[in-house]
Amino acid sequence: MAEKKVTLKLENVSKSFAKVENDEVTHALNAIDMELKSGEFISLVGPSGCGKSTILRLVAGLITPTTGKITVDGKEILEPSPERGMVFQKPTLFPWLTVEKNIAFSLKMQGKLKGNEEKVERMLKVIGLESFREDYPGQLSGGMAQRVALVRSLINEPDILLLDEPLGALDAFTRMNMQDEILKIWQERGQLAIMVTHDVDEAIYMGTRVIVMDANPGRVVADIKIDEEYPRDRSSAAFVEYRNEILNRLHFGGNK
Numbered sequence: 001m002a003e004k005k006v007t008l009k010l011e012n013v014s015k016s017f018a019k020v021e022n023d024e025v026t027h028a029l030n031a032i033d034m035e036l037k038s039g040e041f042i043s044l045v046g047p048s049g050c051g052k053s054t055i056l057r058l059v060a061g062l063i064t065p066t067t068g069k070i071t072v073d074g075k076e077i078l079e080p081s082p083e084r085g086m087v088f089q090k091p092t093l094f095p096w097l098t099v100e101k102n103i104a105f106s107l108k109m110q111g112k113l114k115g116n117e118e119k120v121e122r123m124l125k126v127i128g129l130e131s132f133r134e135d136y137p138g139q140l141s142g143g144m145a146q147r148v149a150l151v152r153s154l155i156n157e158p159d160i161l162l163l164d165e166p167l168g169a170l171d172a173f174t175r176m177n178m179q180d181e182i183l184k185i186w187q188e189r190g191q192l193a194i195m196v197t198h199d200v201d202e203a204i205y206m207g208t209r210v211i212v213m214d215a216n217p218g219r220v221v222a223d224i225k226i227d228e229e230y231p232r233d234r235s236s237a238a239f240v241e242y243r244n245e246i247l248n249r250l251h252f253g254g255n256k
Protein backbone atom coordinates (compact mmCIF):
# COMPACT_ATOMS: atom_id res chain seq x y z
CA MET A 1 0.00 0.00 0.00
CA ALA A 2 1.04 3.58 -0.58
CA GLU A 3 2.80 5.09 2.42
CA LYS A 4 0.60 8.13 2.22
CA LYS A 5 -3.17 8.32 1.77
CA VAL A 6 -4.28 11.49 0.06
CA THR A 7 -7.51 13.27 -0.84
CA LEU A 8 -7.55 15.31 -4.02
CA LYS A 9 -10.25 17.94 -4.29
CA LEU A 10 -11.31 20.06 -7.23
CA GLU A 11 -13.69 22.77 -6.08
CA ASN A 12 -15.62 24.76 -8.65
CA VAL A 13 -12.67 24.55 -11.03
CA SER A 14 -12.91 26.32 -14.37
CA LYS A 15 -10.26 26.80 -17.00
CA SER A 16 -10.52 29.12 -19.98
CA PHE A 17 -8.03 29.64 -22.75
CA ALA A 18 -7.84 32.74 -24.94
CA LYS A 19 -7.95 31.88 -28.61
CA VAL A 20 -4.98 33.14 -30.60
CA GLU A 21 -6.91 34.03 -33.75
CA ASN A 22 -9.63 36.25 -32.18
CA ASP A 23 -10.65 37.57 -28.77
CA GLU A 24 -12.92 34.62 -27.97
CA VAL A 25 -12.21 32.21 -25.15
CA THR A 26 -12.46 28.42 -24.97
CA HIS A 27 -14.22 27.22 -21.86
CA ALA A 28 -12.14 24.06 -21.52
CA LEU A 29 -13.60 23.30 -18.08
CA ASN A 30 -16.58 24.74 -16.27
CA ALA A 31 -17.40 24.37 -12.56
CA ILE A 32 -15.75 21.01 -11.94
CA ASP A 33 -16.22 19.48 -8.49
CA MET A 34 -14.51 16.22 -7.63
CA GLU A 35 -13.25 14.46 -4.55
CA LEU A 36 -10.83 11.62 -5.27
CA LYS A 37 -8.93 9.48 -2.79
CA SER A 38 -6.01 7.06 -2.55
CA GLY A 39 -7.10 3.56 -3.48
CA GLU A 40 -9.38 4.81 -6.25
CA PHE A 41 -8.75 4.21 -9.94
CA ILE A 42 -10.56 6.94 -11.83
CA SER A 43 -11.25 6.48 -15.54
CA LEU A 44 -11.98 9.74 -17.36
CA VAL A 45 -13.90 9.42 -20.62
CA GLY A 46 -15.52 11.93 -22.93
CA PRO A 47 -15.38 13.37 -26.45
CA SER A 48 -12.29 15.03 -27.84
CA GLY A 49 -11.90 18.56 -26.45
CA CYS A 50 -14.01 18.05 -23.29
CA GLY A 51 -11.06 18.93 -21.07
CA LYS A 52 -9.70 15.54 -19.95
CA SER A 53 -6.05 16.42 -20.53
CA THR A 54 -6.68 19.84 -19.02
CA ILE A 55 -7.83 18.20 -15.76
CA LEU A 56 -4.66 16.10 -15.61
CA ARG A 57 -2.44 19.10 -16.39
CA LEU A 58 -4.16 21.10 -13.64
CA VAL A 59 -3.69 18.30 -11.10
CA ALA A 60 -0.08 17.88 -12.20
CA GLY A 61 0.41 21.59 -11.47
CA LEU A 62 1.53 22.37 -15.03
CA ILE A 63 -1.24 24.95 -15.40
CA THR A 64 -3.41 26.78 -12.87
CA PRO A 65 -7.22 27.08 -12.81
CA THR A 66 -8.94 30.26 -14.02
CA THR A 67 -11.32 30.02 -11.06
CA GLY A 68 -11.68 27.57 -8.20
CA LYS A 69 -9.19 25.56 -6.22
CA ILE A 70 -7.37 22.23 -6.45
CA THR A 71 -5.98 20.80 -3.23
CA VAL A 72 -4.23 17.67 -1.95
CA ASP A 73 -5.10 17.17 1.71
CA GLY A 74 -6.16 20.80 1.88
CA LYS A 75 -2.93 22.11 0.38
CA GLU A 76 -3.33 23.99 -2.87
CA ILE A 77 -1.52 22.63 -5.93
CA LEU A 78 0.65 25.41 -7.32
CA GLU A 79 3.45 23.61 -9.15
CA PRO A 80 4.54 20.17 -10.36
CA SER A 81 5.84 17.64 -7.83
CA PRO A 82 7.28 14.11 -8.02
CA GLU A 83 4.37 13.11 -5.77
CA ARG A 84 2.14 13.56 -8.82
CA GLY A 85 3.49 11.50 -11.72
CA MET A 86 2.24 12.26 -15.21
CA VAL A 87 2.27 10.09 -18.31
CA PHE A 88 1.54 12.34 -21.28
CA GLN A 89 -0.70 11.65 -24.25
CA LYS A 90 2.37 11.94 -26.48
CA PRO A 91 5.27 10.01 -24.95
CA THR A 92 8.08 12.25 -23.86
CA LEU A 93 11.40 10.46 -23.52
CA PHE A 94 14.92 11.86 -23.43
CA PRO A 95 16.23 11.03 -26.89
CA TRP A 96 19.86 11.10 -25.73
CA LEU A 97 19.35 8.44 -23.06
CA THR A 98 18.91 4.69 -23.53
CA VAL A 99 15.67 2.94 -22.53
CA GLU A 100 17.21 1.80 -19.25
CA LYS A 101 18.55 5.28 -18.44
CA ASN A 102 15.23 6.90 -19.32
CA ILE A 103 13.50 4.60 -16.82
CA ALA A 104 16.12 5.20 -14.13
CA PHE A 105 16.35 8.95 -14.78
CA SER A 106 14.20 10.35 -11.98
CA LEU A 107 15.57 7.94 -9.36
CA LYS A 108 19.03 9.06 -10.37
CA MET A 109 18.10 12.75 -10.20
CA GLN A 110 16.78 12.27 -6.68
CA GLY A 111 19.88 10.33 -5.66
CA LYS A 112 17.80 7.21 -5.10
CA LEU A 113 19.19 4.91 -7.80
CA LYS A 114 21.67 3.11 -5.52
CA GLY A 115 19.84 0.20 -3.91
CA ASN A 116 16.90 0.54 -6.28
CA GLU A 117 18.44 -1.03 -9.39
CA GLU A 118 16.04 -3.96 -9.10
CA LYS A 119 13.15 -1.53 -9.59
CA VAL A 120 14.55 -0.54 -12.96
CA GLU A 121 14.92 -4.25 -13.77
CA ARG A 122 11.33 -4.96 -12.79
CA MET A 123 10.02 -2.09 -14.91
CA LEU A 124 11.99 -3.30 -17.94
CA LYS A 125 10.45 -6.72 -17.40
CA VAL A 126 6.90 -5.37 -16.94
CA ILE A 127 7.06 -3.74 -20.36
CA GLY A 128 8.91 -6.65 -21.98
CA LEU A 129 11.81 -4.52 -23.16
CA GLU A 130 14.74 -6.12 -21.32
CA SER A 131 16.54 -6.77 -24.59
CA PHE A 132 16.02 -3.15 -25.70
CA ARG A 133 17.63 -1.61 -22.64
CA GLU A 134 20.57 -0.22 -24.61
CA ASP A 135 18.40 1.19 -27.40
CA TYR A 136 17.59 4.88 -27.78
CA PRO A 137 14.00 6.24 -28.04
CA GLY A 138 14.49 6.96 -31.75
CA GLN A 139 14.93 3.23 -32.36
CA LEU A 140 11.64 2.27 -30.66
CA SER A 141 8.16 1.83 -32.11
CA GLY A 142 5.42 4.18 -30.87
CA GLY A 143 3.99 1.49 -28.60
CA MET A 144 7.39 0.67 -27.11
CA ALA A 145 8.07 4.35 -26.41
CA GLN A 146 4.70 4.65 -24.72
CA ARG A 147 5.47 1.70 -22.45
CA VAL A 148 8.82 3.22 -21.46
CA ALA A 149 7.11 6.56 -20.71
CA LEU A 150 4.59 4.72 -18.54
CA VAL A 151 7.06 2.88 -16.32
CA ARG A 152 9.30 5.93 -16.14
CA SER A 153 6.50 7.52 -14.11
CA LEU A 154 5.52 4.40 -12.18
CA ILE A 155 9.05 3.97 -10.86
CA ASN A 156 8.70 7.13 -8.73
CA GLU A 157 5.79 5.58 -6.87
CA PRO A 158 3.84 8.85 -6.89
CA ASP A 159 0.89 9.33 -4.51
CA ILE A 160 -1.17 10.41 -7.49
CA LEU A 161 -0.64 8.79 -10.86
CA LEU A 162 -1.89 10.76 -13.85
CA LEU A 163 -2.22 8.78 -17.05
CA ASP A 164 -3.25 10.51 -20.27
CA GLU A 165 -4.24 7.75 -22.69
CA PRO A 166 -1.15 5.78 -21.66
CA LEU A 167 -2.07 2.78 -23.78
CA GLY A 168 -3.38 4.60 -26.86
CA ALA A 169 -0.59 3.57 -29.22
CA LEU A 170 -0.60 -0.11 -28.29
CA ASP A 171 -1.93 -3.09 -30.24
CA ALA A 172 -4.86 -4.94 -28.65
CA PHE A 173 -2.80 -7.74 -27.06
CA THR A 174 -0.07 -5.58 -25.58
CA ARG A 175 -2.78 -3.21 -24.44
CA MET A 176 -4.64 -5.85 -22.46
CA ASN A 177 -1.41 -7.07 -20.87
CA MET A 178 -0.47 -3.53 -19.91
CA GLN A 179 -3.92 -2.93 -18.41
CA ASP A 180 -3.28 -5.85 -16.08
CA GLU A 181 0.24 -4.66 -15.28
CA ILE A 182 -0.96 -1.16 -14.40
CA LEU A 183 -3.71 -2.63 -12.22
CA LYS A 184 -1.18 -4.86 -10.46
CA ILE A 185 1.09 -1.93 -9.66
CA TRP A 186 -1.86 0.19 -8.54
CA GLN A 187 -3.24 -2.61 -6.33
CA GLU A 188 0.18 -3.17 -4.72
CA ARG A 189 0.55 0.48 -3.78
CA GLY A 190 -3.05 1.63 -3.47
CA GLN A 191 -2.34 5.13 -4.73
CA LEU A 192 -4.86 7.36 -6.49
CA ALA A 193 -4.78 6.79 -10.24
CA ILE A 194 -6.53 9.00 -12.78
CA MET A 195 -6.49 7.68 -16.31
CA VAL A 196 -7.88 9.25 -19.46
CA THR A 197 -9.00 6.79 -22.09
CA HIS A 198 -11.10 6.78 -25.25
CA ASP A 199 -11.88 3.11 -24.76
CA VAL A 200 -15.06 2.57 -22.73
CA ASP A 201 -14.23 -1.10 -22.08
CA GLU A 202 -10.80 -0.16 -20.78
CA ALA A 203 -12.42 2.48 -18.53
CA ILE A 204 -14.75 -0.15 -17.00
CA TYR A 205 -12.13 -2.91 -16.87
CA MET A 206 -9.73 -0.75 -14.88
CA GLY A 207 -11.70 1.87 -12.99
CA THR A 208 -13.27 1.87 -9.54
CA ARG A 209 -15.12 4.90 -10.94
CA VAL A 210 -15.79 6.07 -14.45
CA ILE A 211 -16.26 9.82 -14.76
CA VAL A 212 -17.99 10.79 -18.00
CA MET A 213 -17.46 14.28 -19.41
CA ASP A 214 -18.98 16.34 -22.19
CA ALA A 215 -17.65 19.35 -24.11
CA ASN A 216 -18.54 23.03 -24.68
CA PRO A 217 -18.11 23.77 -21.88
CA GLY A 218 -16.09 20.85 -20.47
CA ARG A 219 -18.07 19.37 -17.61
CA VAL A 220 -18.86 16.16 -15.74
CA VAL A 221 -22.09 14.48 -16.82
CA ALA A 222 -21.85 11.22 -14.87
CA ASP A 223 -19.79 9.62 -12.11
CA ILE A 224 -20.34 5.87 -12.12
CA LYS A 225 -19.01 3.54 -9.44
CA ILE A 226 -17.90 0.19 -10.87
CA ASP A 227 -18.92 -2.28 -8.22
CA GLU A 228 -17.10 -5.38 -9.51
CA GLU A 229 -14.20 -7.46 -8.23
CA TYR A 230 -10.87 -7.56 -10.11
CA PRO A 231 -9.99 -9.11 -12.48
CA ARG A 232 -13.13 -8.15 -14.33
CA ASP A 233 -14.95 -10.24 -16.86
CA ARG A 234 -15.46 -8.19 -20.00
CA SER A 235 -18.40 -10.36 -21.06
CA SER A 236 -20.34 -10.44 -17.79
CA ALA A 237 -23.88 -9.08 -17.67
CA ALA A 238 -22.82 -6.36 -15.23
CA PHE A 239 -19.98 -5.29 -17.53
CA VAL A 240 -22.31 -5.04 -20.51
CA GLU A 241 -24.73 -3.00 -18.43
CA TYR A 242 -22.01 -0.54 -17.40
CA ARG A 243 -20.95 -0.28 -21.03
CA ASN A 244 -24.51 0.55 -22.15
CA GLU A 245 -24.93 3.12 -19.42
CA ILE A 246 -21.67 4.89 -20.28
CA LEU A 247 -22.28 4.78 -24.04
CA ASN A 248 -25.70 6.31 -23.40
CA ARG A 249 -24.09 9.11 -21.42
CA LEU A 250 -21.73 9.64 -24.34
CA HIS A 251 -24.76 9.80 -26.67
CA PHE A 252 -23.92 6.52 -28.37
CA GLY A 253 -26.90 4.64 -27.01
CA GLY A 254 -28.14 1.89 -29.32
CA ASN A 255 -31.79 2.88 -29.36
CA LYS A 256 -31.52 6.59 -29.98
Ligand SMILES: Nc1ncnc2c1ncn2[C@@H]1O[C@H](COP(=O)(O)OP(=O)(O)OP(=O)(O)O)[C@@H](O)[C@H]1O
Pocket: 017, 018, 026, 027, 028, 046, 047, 048, 049, 050, 051, 052, 053, 054, 055, 089, 218
Ligand atom coordinates in the same frame (compact mmCIF):
# COMPACT_ATOMS: atom_id res chain seq x y z
N1 LIG B 1 -2.89 25.53 -24.07
C1 LIG B 1 -4.08 25.71 -24.66
N2 LIG B 1 -4.37 26.85 -25.32
C2 LIG B 1 -5.58 27.04 -25.90
N3 LIG B 1 -6.58 26.15 -25.86
C3 LIG B 1 -6.35 25.00 -25.22
C4 LIG B 1 -5.10 24.70 -24.59
N4 LIG B 1 -5.17 23.48 -24.02
C5 LIG B 1 -6.41 23.03 -24.29
N5 LIG B 1 -7.11 23.93 -24.99
C6 LIG B 1 -8.52 23.77 -25.43
O1 LIG B 1 -9.28 23.32 -24.35
C7 LIG B 1 -10.20 22.32 -24.73
C8 LIG B 1 -9.94 21.04 -23.95
O2 LIG B 1 -8.69 20.50 -24.35
P1 LIG B 1 -8.13 19.11 -23.77
O3 LIG B 1 -6.80 18.89 -24.39
O4 LIG B 1 -8.21 19.12 -22.30
O5 LIG B 1 -9.20 18.09 -24.35
P2 LIG B 1 -9.23 16.48 -24.25
O6 LIG B 1 -10.52 16.12 -23.62
O7 LIG B 1 -8.00 15.98 -23.61
O8 LIG B 1 -9.28 16.07 -25.80
P3 LIG B 1 -8.61 14.80 -26.54
O9 LIG B 1 -9.51 13.65 -26.23
O10 LIG B 1 -8.65 15.17 -27.99
O11 LIG B 1 -7.22 14.62 -26.04
C9 LIG B 1 -10.05 22.17 -26.23
O12 LIG B 1 -11.04 22.97 -26.86
C10 LIG B 1 -8.67 22.72 -26.51
O13 LIG B 1 -8.61 23.30 -27.79
Ligand SMILES: [Mg+2]
Pocket: 052, 053, 054, 089, 164
Ligand atom coordinates in the same frame (compact mmCIF):
# COMPACT_ATOMS: atom_id res chain seq x y z
MG1 LIG C 1 -6.37 14.87 -24.27
